[in-house]
Amino acid sequence: MKIKYSSISARGSKRAWPFLLPGLAGVSIFVVLPFLDTVRRSGGPSVYREVLENRAFRLAAGNTLRFMGTALPLLMAVSFLLSLLVYRCAGKRSLFKTVLVLPVAVPAAGVVLLWRMVFCRDGILNGLTGLSVDWIRGPQSFAVLVFVYLWKNVGYQMLLWLAALAGIPDELYEAAEVDGAGELKKLLYITIPQVKRSAGMILFLAVINSFKVFREAYIVAGPYPHERLYLLQHLFNHWFLGMEIEKMSAAAVLLTAVIGGTLGLFAAAAFMGTEKQKAEQTAKQKRKRKGEQEV
């Protein structure tokens, strides 16, 4: 067993480069080097201070954070609930699953008119509720954006949760049932602790998609939306049109630092988690072995 493993690890750098190099060269030329150039262009601390004190930047950063703070927990919770329902109440090849995941494939341009139909001032939503809210141009457009993000991504996230649920061994539930545990207890003491490990990865993918919601915001509300909907992406666009490369570069560096830092923390936490698990497992095995020896 051990010999096999070392023979795999012997397939080292020399053989890896031909596979890796074409892609890596492209990434370097088209992403990494241009980005480093950006860092150079961003200028000194005075530009960074200017960006951080810029009113539009503060507004956009605040809105983006608020969007993520609202939409991510909602998406995680709703998709988890749906995955529980699909897992418990529908078959493996359920039509529900097909239907709920479909929005992943639907391009923003294909649903603009639909969202206008629902959310415009004389639209379906106001018609059904008797309200006269301007969902697209008013402050409530924020809620619409959260909804559209949920609509688009809930199926995708649900598939991720379903995979996590499928990984829970049936014996755990059976044992709990023997002990007389009800649905709620099984959920709280088996399902949730078991899927927790996957939650980090699932959140990570949700964050990636949260930046793409700009497309919907742009198509439905245009380049100059209500103040509450003004996201970092809008700001970058406006700076780009105004050729404010210095400010853009500084803001890009700041955003990258925040994303990289958060991701680094996540990775560190995940790493510590697996290390802890490994340690626990070896401790368990040791105890087991000890027990066997004593018997």
Place this chain on the structure above:
Amino acid sequence: MRKGKRTVRIFGGGVLFAVSVGFVVLPMLLSAAASFMAEDELAFRYLEVLELGRAPVRAALLPSYPTAEPYRELLLHSPGFFIMFWNSCLQVFSVLAGQLLVGMPAAWAFARFRFPGKKALFFLYLILMVMPFQVMMAPSYLILDRLGLLDTHLAVIVPGIFSTFPVYIMERFFESIPNSLLEAAYMDGAGELTVFFRVGIPMGFPGIMTALLLDFFEYWNALEQPLTFLKNKELWPLSLYLPNVTADKASLAFAAGMITVLLPALLYLNGQTWLEQGISGTGVKE
């Protein structure tokens, strides 16, 4: 206890049914119905939706006077639309082909080899994957400008080829191939390329298909890239047709929307099994 389980089942099924119908099926039917309406019916029902004026929306799941005229007009008498459709196809399929050519081998290298700096590099790929387009907007523009690629199809295609998301997805799958299988191939004297083509690609197939499907959805939906890198409207893809539809063509908007949705929806329905396997594979493993 049995009975309790059944109630849960029925209740859950009911919720799923309500959510699926209310949020996906009905909206799709509404859009589809509107695409078969003639100009005067659209003006009566959806004047405000088409931004032609203000009048209450009178939504309908079936057109009163169904007609395929908007589709005929779009497909036969709108050369602009036709060009955009082909621009989309050209751009998207070139990106996907490029990703197969450079992204797939890179994923294989990350998954099956050890080399110095691997972890750091993979972390870099992850960061690039999260980064919103706007961060790279100015740098990409400048490099594309320097290489003379602006205002060509390549301005959208080349950066797309080197996106790191498909590498991540395929890597998950290549990594899960059991070592013993590869060992057996190496023992038989197979070279690196043979192992990659004969074992890696077939075993990683769901992952490869998932990466391609998700990227198809992504680039079919491209908005920021063409808006930023293509000034020449003759190069614009289909995803920019609707945001720029003019008042005199407003009656074709719903049909254009349906045609935009059609290809990704068909691909989704055909590739659903792979997509499910593939998406599942990306989330669970640490």
